[in-house]
Amino acid sequence: MGLTPRSVRYYEELGLLKPAARSEGDYRLYDATDVERLRFIKGLRDDAGFSLAEIAELLEDEAAREREHVAFHSTSDPGERRRILRDRLVRYEHQAQMLRAKVARLQTMIDETEGRRVRTMGRLEAFAGESAGPSAESATPSPNLEKAR
Numbered sequence: 274m275g276l277t278p279r280s281v282r283y284y285e286e287l288g289l290l291k292p293a294a295r296s297e298g299d300y301r302l303y304d305a306t307d308v309e310r311l312r313f314i315k316g317l318r319d320d321a322g323f324s325l326a327e328i329a330e331l332l333e334d335e336a337a338r339e340r341e342h343v344a345f346h347s348t349s350d351p352g353e354r355r356r357i358l359r360d361r362l363v364r365y366e367h368q369a370q371m372l373r374a375k376v377a378r379l380q381t382m383i384d385e386t387e388g389r390r391v392r393t394m395g396r397l398e399a400f401a402g403e404s405a406g407p408s409a410e411s412a413t414p415s416p417n418l419e420k421a422r
Contacts, residue, residue: 274315281301284314284325287329288329289329290307293307314328317331321375322375323375338361345357345358
């Protein structure tokens with residue numbers, strides 16, 4: 274999976290992962306759900322570039338969604354169901370806002386990189402233009418070449 278034991282312990286300390294059960298030899302024991310959560314955290318961190326604080330928010334939103342799902346199906350009160358759905362909508366809007374902010378930061382980085390690329394192309398073209406025409410060096414014979422003739 275590519276995570277060190279130290280990283281896993283740190284995620285437990287931050288509350289991103291529930292503390293694992295322990296074996297008789299005091300080794301951490303993880304079930305399939307824990308492993309999937311670790312993969313999710315690693316993907317958000319490494320592939321999507323989310324900070325651990327942002328990951329914590331996303332995981333909390335997911336946990337709240339699961340709690341709300343249970344609450345929604347355990348009540349038949351229309352008012353309570355509307356409240357649950359409104360809360361869920363607020364969480365989805367928060368997630369979308371966080372993702373849009375991430376996209377905006379990435380777009381800024383892309384734009385800056387594209388600007389550097391265009392400037393570098395311009396410099397390269399300027400050098401190509403200088404070497405295509407007669408230059409001062411090639412038009413003036415070298416003193417060393419004159420002596421050799």
